[in-house]
Amino acid sequence: KAGVTQTPRYLIKTRGQQVTLSCSPISGHRSVSWYQQTPGQGLQFLFEYFSETQRNKGNFPGRFSGRQFSNSRSEMNVSTLELGDSALYLCASSLIGAPGANVLTFGAGSRLTVL
Amino acid sequence: AQSVTQLGSHVSVSEGALVLLRCNYSSSVPPYLFWYVQYPNQGLQLLLKYTTGATLVKGINGFEAEFKKSETSFHLTKPSAHMSDAAEYFCAVSDRTGNQFYFGTGTSLTVIP
Numbered sequence: 001k002a003g004v005t006q007t008p009r010y011l012i013k014t015r016g017q018q019v020t021l022s023c024s025p026i027s028g029h030r031s032v033s034w035y036q037q038t039p040g041q042g043l044q045f046l047f048e049y050f051s052e053t054q055r056n057k058g059n060f061p062g063r064f065s066g067r068q069f070s071n072s073r074s075e076m077n078v079s080t081l082e083l084g085d086s087a088l089y090l091c092a093s094s095l096i097g098a099p100g101a102n103v104l105t106f107g108a109g110s111r112l113t114v115l
Numbered sequence: 116a117q118s119v120t121q122l123g124s125h126v127s128v129s130e131g132a133l134v135l136l137r138c139n140y141s142s143s144v145p146p147y148l149f150w151y152v153q154y155p156n157q158g159l160q161l162l163l164k165y166t167t168g169a170t171l172v173k174g175i176n177g178f179e180a181e182f183k184k185s186e187t188s189f190h191l192t193k194p195s196a197h198m199s200d201a202a203e204y205f206c207a208v209s210d211r212t213g214n215q216f217y218f219g220t221g222t223s224l225t226v227i228p
Contacts, residue, residue, distance in 0.1 A: 102213030
């Protein structure tokens with residue numbers, strides 16, 4: 001069973017540009033969550049999508065947006081990049097409705113560097 | 116809102132020694148609890164989880180954790196550290212809907228040969 005796939009793995013952008021990151025969840029997983037990971041800040045929750053609807057949103061500015069497609073694949077977009085957006089962006093999928101707790105399965109992440 | 120506190124951002128142990136990573140949570144209702152491990156340049160991998168039932172949970176790679184409701188703790192232990200255990204460890208909680216997760220800031224484990 002394929003895991004969570006994130007593309008691209010590494011990318012470099014300059015301030016003011018925008019970036020789109022992609023996440024393909026495990027087959028059958030309908031929930032996709034996004035996290036930003038930076039040194040010292042740990043994992044900061046960005047948003048969570050289920051059945052193409054954003055159900056939860058973290059405390060990030062409107063420059064951060066996302067969407068989910070009918071096949072559960074998700075994208076996140078960051079516009080007008082700032083130096084502080086440099087981070088590892090992690091996507092996680094989960095099987096909603098499974099007995100017990102939902103478990104997040106993470107991708108390897110997309111490492112964004114903003115120059 | 117729930118929160119997770121991991122005491123000690125960096126922990127060093129000698130190879131073969133006991134590993135103890137601390138995690139405390141705040142929640143009025145016992146949540147679901149998780150430990151994840153992250154190796155360099157990789158995503159997070161589930162080590163173990165507590166949902167209901169037995170409070171001592173065994174995970175992969177010889178790790179285990181005990182849920183103590185009275186102490187609101189979920190500390191991670193391993194009797195004997197191995198060099199391959201060097202990684203970043205994250206404690207996480209979710210509410211009982213499982214729709215939202217809260218992560219601690221992580222503990223970096225160094226194993227000294």
